[in-house]
Amino acid sequence: MAPQVFNLPGWQGSGPEHWQSRWELLHGYSRVEQHDWMRPLRGDWTARLEEVVLASRAPVMLAAHSLGCILVSWWAAHSRHTDRVVGALLVAPPDVEREDNRQVLHGWAPIQRQPLPFKSVVVASSDDSFCSLDRASHFAAGWGASLYHLGAKGHINADSGLGDWDEGHALLLDLKHAKC
Template sequence: MNASNTLLLPGWQNSGPGHWQSLWEARHGYHRVEQHDWMRPLRGDWSARLEETVVDADGPVVLVAHSLGCVLTAWWAAHSANAHRVVGALLVAPGDVERPDLAAQIHGWAPIARQLLPFPAVLVGSRNDPYCSLERAEGLAQAWGARFVDYGERGHINAESGLGDWDEGHGWLMRLAPPA
Protein backbone atom coordinates (compact mmCIF):
# COMPACT_ATOMS: atom_id res chain seq x y z
CA MET A 1 0.00 0.00 0.00
CA ASN A 2 1.30 3.42 -1.01
CA ALA A 3 1.87 5.41 2.21
CA SER A 4 0.08 8.46 0.77
CA ASN A 5 -3.04 6.28 0.30
CA THR A 6 -3.21 5.63 4.03
CA LEU A 7 -5.57 8.40 5.07
CA LEU A 8 -5.53 9.74 8.63
CA LEU A 9 -8.92 11.01 9.82
CA PRO A 10 -8.47 12.94 13.08
CA GLY A 11 -11.41 13.86 15.25
CA TRP A 12 -12.71 17.15 16.59
CA GLN A 13 -9.90 19.69 17.13
CA ASN A 14 -7.44 17.62 15.04
CA SER A 15 -4.63 15.43 16.42
CA GLY A 16 -1.78 17.30 18.09
CA PRO A 17 1.95 16.65 17.72
CA GLY A 18 2.10 13.91 20.41
CA HIS A 19 -0.91 11.99 19.06
CA TRP A 20 -0.16 8.61 17.48
CA GLN A 21 -1.80 9.79 14.21
CA SER A 22 0.67 12.68 13.98
CA LEU A 23 3.57 10.39 14.85
CA TRP A 24 2.49 7.92 12.15
CA GLU A 25 2.18 10.76 9.65
CA ALA A 26 5.77 11.84 10.37
CA ARG A 27 7.22 8.33 10.60
CA HIS A 28 5.40 6.56 7.76
CA GLY A 29 4.37 9.37 5.40
CA TYR A 30 0.63 8.79 5.78
CA HIS A 31 -1.71 11.50 4.50
CA ARG A 32 -3.81 13.53 6.94
CA VAL A 33 -7.17 14.55 5.50
CA GLU A 34 -7.14 18.26 6.36
CA GLN A 35 -10.54 19.65 7.26
CA HIS A 36 -11.55 23.28 6.74
CA ASP A 37 -12.58 23.82 10.35
CA TRP A 38 -11.32 21.51 13.11
CA MET A 39 -13.07 23.46 15.88
CA ARG A 40 -16.59 23.62 14.38
CA PRO A 41 -16.90 20.38 12.43
CA LEU A 42 -19.70 20.17 9.88
CA ARG A 43 -20.58 16.64 8.82
CA GLY A 44 -21.32 17.63 5.22
CA ASP A 45 -18.06 19.56 4.84
CA TRP A 46 -15.98 16.81 6.44
CA SER A 47 -17.68 14.15 4.27
CA ALA A 48 -17.08 16.19 1.10
CA ARG A 49 -13.39 16.59 2.00
CA LEU A 50 -13.01 12.85 2.59
CA GLU A 51 -14.80 12.16 -0.72
CA GLU A 52 -12.40 14.48 -2.59
CA THR A 53 -9.39 12.84 -1.01
CA VAL A 54 -10.53 9.28 -1.78
CA VAL A 55 -11.39 10.20 -5.39
CA ASP A 56 -8.03 11.95 -5.88
CA ALA A 57 -6.03 8.98 -4.51
CA ASP A 58 -4.01 7.05 -7.08
CA GLY A 59 -5.39 3.68 -6.00
CA PRO A 60 -7.12 1.92 -3.13
CA VAL A 61 -7.02 3.60 0.27
CA VAL A 62 -6.92 2.61 3.93
CA LEU A 63 -8.62 4.80 6.51
CA VAL A 64 -7.16 5.42 9.97
CA ALA A 65 -9.82 7.19 12.02
CA HIS A 66 -9.83 8.52 15.57
CA SER A 67 -12.83 9.74 17.58
CA LEU A 68 -15.11 11.85 15.35
CA GLY A 69 -13.16 10.46 12.39
CA CYS A 70 -14.79 7.06 13.09
CA VAL A 71 -18.26 8.60 12.94
CA LEU A 72 -17.23 10.38 9.73
CA THR A 73 -16.05 7.09 8.22
CA ALA A 74 -19.41 5.39 8.80
CA TRP A 75 -21.42 8.37 7.56
CA TRP A 76 -19.27 8.79 4.46
CA ALA A 77 -19.37 5.05 3.65
CA ALA A 78 -23.18 5.10 3.86
CA HIS A 79 -23.44 7.95 1.33
CA SER A 80 -20.46 7.65 -1.03
CA ALA A 81 -20.38 5.93 -4.41
CA ASN A 82 -16.62 5.54 -3.84
CA ALA A 83 -16.56 3.44 -0.66
CA HIS A 84 -15.44 0.50 -2.83
CA ARG A 85 -12.04 2.24 -3.09
CA VAL A 86 -11.42 1.61 0.63
CA VAL A 87 -9.71 -1.70 1.39
CA GLY A 88 -9.78 -1.40 5.19
CA ALA A 89 -10.28 0.90 8.16
CA LEU A 90 -8.75 1.16 11.61
CA LEU A 91 -11.34 2.88 13.80
CA VAL A 92 -10.04 4.04 17.18
CA ALA A 93 -12.04 5.42 20.13
CA PRO A 94 -15.23 6.54 18.37
CA GLY A 95 -16.90 9.60 19.87
CA ASP A 96 -20.50 9.02 20.93
CA VAL A 97 -22.04 12.11 19.30
CA GLU A 98 -25.53 10.88 20.26
CA ARG A 99 -24.71 11.40 23.95
CA PRO A 100 -26.41 14.64 25.07
CA ASP A 101 -23.25 16.34 26.39
CA LEU A 102 -21.32 15.66 23.17
CA ALA A 103 -24.28 16.43 20.90
CA ALA A 104 -24.43 19.87 22.55
CA GLN A 105 -20.76 20.51 21.68
CA ILE A 106 -20.67 18.88 18.24
CA HIS A 107 -23.88 19.79 16.42
CA GLY A 108 -25.28 17.94 13.43
CA TRP A 109 -23.42 14.63 13.73
CA ALA A 110 -26.28 12.56 15.15
CA PRO A 111 -27.57 10.10 14.32
CA ILE A 112 -24.53 7.89 13.85
CA ALA A 113 -24.75 5.81 10.66
CA ARG A 114 -25.13 2.17 11.67
CA GLN A 115 -24.86 0.14 8.47
CA LEU A 116 -22.36 -2.60 7.71
CA LEU A 117 -19.22 -1.03 6.31
CA PRO A 118 -18.40 -2.22 2.78
CA PHE A 119 -14.77 -2.87 3.75
CA PRO A 120 -12.97 -4.75 6.54
CA ALA A 121 -12.54 -2.78 9.74
CA VAL A 122 -11.13 -3.08 13.24
CA LEU A 123 -12.60 -0.91 16.00
CA VAL A 124 -10.46 -0.33 19.10
CA GLY A 125 -12.29 0.83 22.23
CA SER A 126 -11.25 1.69 25.76
CA ARG A 127 -12.98 0.81 29.03
CA ASN A 128 -12.52 4.33 30.43
CA ASP A 129 -12.95 6.49 27.33
CA PRO A 130 -14.61 9.72 28.52
CA TYR A 131 -16.32 10.17 25.13
CA CYS A 132 -17.74 6.69 24.53
CA SER A 133 -18.55 3.79 26.83
CA LEU A 134 -17.04 0.42 26.03
CA GLU A 135 -20.54 -1.01 25.50
CA ARG A 136 -21.39 1.73 23.03
CA ALA A 137 -18.09 1.22 21.14
CA GLU A 138 -18.76 -2.52 21.00
CA GLY A 139 -22.29 -1.85 19.69
CA LEU A 140 -20.91 0.40 16.94
CA ALA A 141 -18.38 -2.27 15.97
CA GLN A 142 -21.19 -4.80 15.69
CA ALA A 143 -23.38 -2.45 13.61
CA TRP A 144 -20.46 -1.64 11.30
CA GLY A 145 -19.32 -5.27 10.99
CA ALA A 146 -15.94 -4.38 12.48
CA ARG A 147 -13.77 -6.67 14.58
CA PHE A 148 -13.84 -5.26 18.11
CA VAL A 149 -10.72 -4.89 20.27
CA ASP A 150 -11.20 -4.17 24.00
CA TYR A 151 -8.04 -2.15 24.67
CA GLY A 152 -8.44 -2.01 28.43
CA GLU A 153 -8.24 1.26 30.32
CA ARG A 154 -6.52 3.58 27.84
CA GLY A 155 -8.68 6.71 28.07
CA HIS A 156 -9.49 8.22 24.67
CA ILE A 157 -6.54 6.37 23.05
CA ASN A 158 -4.83 9.65 22.24
CA ALA A 159 -1.65 11.51 23.24
CA GLU A 160 -2.76 11.58 26.90
CA SER A 161 -2.90 7.75 26.85
CA GLY A 162 0.93 7.62 26.65
CA LEU A 163 1.01 5.35 23.58
CA GLY A 164 3.86 7.08 21.74
CA ASP A 165 4.17 5.61 18.23
CA TRP A 166 1.59 2.98 19.24
CA ASP A 167 3.23 0.01 17.54
CA GLU A 168 0.40 -2.33 18.53
CA GLY A 169 -2.15 -0.16 16.70
CA HIS A 170 0.16 0.05 13.71
CA GLY A 171 0.30 -3.74 13.66
CA TRP A 172 -3.50 -3.89 13.38
CA LEU A 173 -3.31 -1.40 10.52
CA MET A 174 -0.68 -3.47 8.71
CA ARG A 175 -2.94 -6.54 8.89
CA LEU A 176 -5.73 -4.51 7.26
CA ALA A 177 -3.63 -2.94 4.51
CA PRO A 178 -2.48 -5.00 1.54
CA PRO A 179 1.30 -4.96 0.98
CA ALA A 180 2.79 -2.42 -1.42
Protein backbone atom coordinates (compact mmCIF):
# COMPACT_ATOMS: atom_id res chain seq x y z
CA MET A 1 0.00 0.00 0.00
CA ALA A 2 1.36 3.43 -0.94
CA PRO A 3 2.12 5.74 1.98
CA GLN A 4 -0.16 8.65 2.76
CA VAL A 5 1.72 11.95 2.95
CA PHE A 6 0.73 14.42 5.63
CA ASN A 7 1.96 18.01 5.60
CA LEU A 8 2.77 19.47 9.00
CA PRO A 9 2.95 23.28 8.70
CA GLY A 10 4.62 25.37 11.34
CA TRP A 11 3.56 28.40 13.32
CA GLN A 12 0.96 30.47 11.41
CA GLY A 13 0.32 27.64 8.93
CA SER A 14 1.36 27.60 5.28
CA GLY A 15 -0.19 30.03 2.81
CA PRO A 16 -1.23 29.28 -0.78
CA GLU A 17 2.24 29.88 -2.29
CA HIS A 18 4.05 27.73 0.26
CA TRP A 19 5.50 24.49 -1.14
CA GLN A 20 3.32 22.46 1.25
CA SER A 21 0.13 24.03 -0.09
CA ARG A 22 1.34 23.53 -3.64
CA TRP A 23 2.11 19.86 -2.95
CA GLU A 24 -1.42 19.39 -1.62
CA LEU A 25 -2.82 20.64 -4.94
CA LEU A 26 -0.28 18.88 -7.17
CA HIS A 27 0.07 15.55 -5.38
CA GLY A 28 -3.08 15.23 -3.27
CA TYR A 29 -1.27 15.31 0.07
CA SER A 30 -3.23 16.08 3.24
CA ARG A 31 -2.61 18.84 5.73
CA VAL A 32 -2.73 18.12 9.44
CA GLU A 33 -4.99 20.95 10.56
CA GLN A 34 -4.27 22.32 14.01
CA HIS A 35 -6.69 24.00 16.39
CA ASP A 36 -4.73 27.26 16.59
CA TRP A 37 -1.99 28.23 14.12
CA MET A 38 -1.19 31.48 15.91
CA ARG A 39 -0.79 30.16 19.47
CA PRO A 40 0.55 26.65 19.03
CA LEU A 41 0.29 24.40 22.06
CA ARG A 42 2.70 21.47 21.94
CA GLY A 43 0.31 19.09 23.69
CA ASP A 44 -2.62 19.93 21.41
CA TRP A 45 -0.50 19.68 18.26
CA THR A 46 0.98 16.37 19.40
CA ALA A 47 -2.45 14.91 20.16
CA ARG A 48 -3.70 15.99 16.73
CA LEU A 49 -0.76 14.32 14.98
CA GLU A 50 -1.41 11.14 16.96
CA GLU A 51 -5.06 11.17 15.86
CA VAL A 52 -4.13 11.58 12.20
CA VAL A 53 -1.51 8.83 12.26
CA LEU A 54 -3.90 6.42 13.98
CA ALA A 55 -6.72 7.23 11.54
CA SER A 56 -4.62 6.51 8.46
CA ARG A 57 -5.25 3.12 6.85
CA ALA A 58 -1.97 3.42 4.92
CA PRO A 59 1.61 3.83 6.13
CA VAL A 60 2.39 7.49 6.78
CA MET A 61 5.03 9.89 5.50
CA LEU A 62 5.45 13.29 7.12
CA ALA A 63 6.45 16.48 5.30
CA ALA A 64 7.10 18.97 8.09
CA HIS A 65 8.04 22.62 7.92
CA SER A 66 9.43 24.78 10.71
CA LEU A 67 7.61 24.09 14.00
CA GLY A 68 6.17 20.98 12.34
CA CYS A 69 9.71 19.51 12.57
CA ILE A 70 9.86 20.10 16.31
CA LEU A 71 6.39 18.54 16.55
CA VAL A 72 7.63 15.38 14.78
CA SER A 73 10.56 14.99 17.20
CA TRP A 74 8.31 15.49 20.23
CA TRP A 75 5.58 13.18 18.94
CA ALA A 76 8.09 10.44 18.05
CA ALA A 77 9.58 10.57 21.55
CA HIS A 78 6.17 9.96 23.15
CA SER A 79 4.00 7.97 20.74
CA ARG A 80 3.61 4.19 20.72
CA HIS A 81 2.63 4.32 17.05
CA THR A 82 5.81 5.49 15.36
CA ASP A 83 5.96 2.17 13.47
CA ARG A 84 3.20 3.56 11.22
CA VAL A 85 5.59 6.22 9.87
CA VAL A 86 7.75 5.35 6.86
CA GLY A 87 9.78 8.57 6.82
CA ALA A 88 9.87 12.28 7.52
CA LEU A 89 11.08 15.27 5.55
CA LEU A 90 11.98 17.91 8.15
CA VAL A 91 12.38 21.31 6.51
CA ALA A 92 13.79 24.38 8.28
CA PRO A 93 13.47 23.35 11.93
CA PRO A 94 13.44 26.47 14.12
CA ASP A 95 15.72 26.74 17.12
CA VAL A 96 12.97 27.09 19.74
CA GLU A 97 15.66 27.02 22.43
CA ARG A 98 17.05 30.34 21.17
CA GLU A 99 15.72 33.14 23.37
CA ASP A 100 14.03 35.21 20.64
CA ASN A 101 12.18 32.16 19.28
CA ARG A 102 11.36 30.93 22.78
CA GLN A 103 9.59 34.24 23.49
CA VAL A 104 7.25 33.69 20.54
CA LEU A 105 6.84 29.90 20.73
CA HIS A 106 6.18 29.28 24.41
CA GLY A 107 6.35 25.72 25.69
CA TRP A 108 8.20 24.13 22.77
CA ALA A 109 11.64 23.96 24.39
CA PRO A 110 13.54 21.84 25.06
CA ILE A 111 13.79 20.12 21.70
CA GLN A 112 13.68 16.32 21.78
CA ARG A 113 16.99 15.05 20.43
CA GLN A 114 16.63 11.29 20.53
CA PRO A 115 16.95 9.37 17.25
CA LEU A 116 13.75 9.15 15.26
CA PRO A 117 12.57 5.56 14.72
CA PHE A 118 12.05 6.16 10.99
CA LYS A 119 14.15 7.44 8.13
CA SER A 120 14.38 11.21 8.02
CA VAL A 121 16.08 14.09 6.25
CA VAL A 122 16.59 17.58 7.66
CA VAL A 123 16.66 20.28 4.98
CA ALA A 124 18.38 23.46 6.11
CA SER A 125 19.33 26.83 4.70
CA SER A 126 22.50 28.80 5.42
CA ASP A 127 20.55 32.04 6.01
CA ASP A 128 17.47 30.90 7.94
CA SER A 129 16.62 33.63 10.45
CA PHE A 130 15.02 31.08 12.79
CA CYS A 131 17.92 28.61 12.97
CA SER A 132 21.60 28.58 12.09
CA LEU A 133 22.93 25.88 9.81
CA ASP A 134 25.12 24.66 12.68
CA ARG A 135 22.10 24.17 14.95
CA ALA A 136 20.10 22.47 12.17
CA SER A 137 23.06 20.11 11.72
CA HIS A 138 23.03 19.46 15.47
CA PHE A 139 19.30 18.62 15.37
CA ALA A 140 19.80 16.29 12.40
CA ALA A 141 22.57 14.44 14.25
CA GLY A 142 20.42 14.03 17.37
CA TRP A 143 17.48 12.77 15.34
CA GLY A 144 19.63 10.35 13.36
CA ALA A 145 18.60 12.19 10.20
CA SER A 146 20.68 13.02 7.18
CA LEU A 147 21.27 16.73 6.55
CA TYR A 148 20.56 18.31 3.17
CA HIS A 149 21.99 21.82 2.80
CA LEU A 150 19.78 23.74 0.38
CA GLY A 151 22.00 26.83 0.20
CA ALA A 152 20.85 30.37 1.02
CA LYS A 153 17.05 29.96 0.86
CA GLY A 154 15.89 31.74 4.01
CA HIS A 155 13.27 29.86 6.02
CA ILE A 156 12.48 27.59 3.03
CA ASN A 157 8.96 28.92 2.74
CA ALA A 158 6.91 30.90 0.20
CA ASP A 159 9.32 33.85 0.50
CA SER A 160 12.14 31.58 -0.69
CA GLY A 161 10.67 31.47 -4.21
CA LEU A 162 10.72 27.67 -4.46
CA GLY A 163 7.46 27.31 -6.37
CA ASP A 164 6.49 23.63 -6.50
CA TRP A 165 9.92 22.76 -5.03
CA ASP A 166 10.60 19.67 -7.09
CA GLU A 167 13.97 19.18 -5.37
CA GLY A 168 12.26 18.83 -1.99
CA HIS A 169 9.62 16.53 -3.41
CA ALA A 170 12.37 14.25 -4.76
CA LEU A 171 13.86 14.07 -1.25
CA LEU A 172 10.46 13.07 0.12
CA LEU A 173 10.00 10.38 -2.52
CA ASP A 174 13.49 9.01 -1.79
CA LEU A 175 12.39 8.37 1.80
CA LYS A 176 9.72 5.95 0.55
CA HIS A 177 12.36 3.57 -0.72
CA ALA A 178 14.96 4.01 2.03
CA LYS A 179 15.35 1.61 4.93
CA CYS A 180 15.87 2.91 8.45
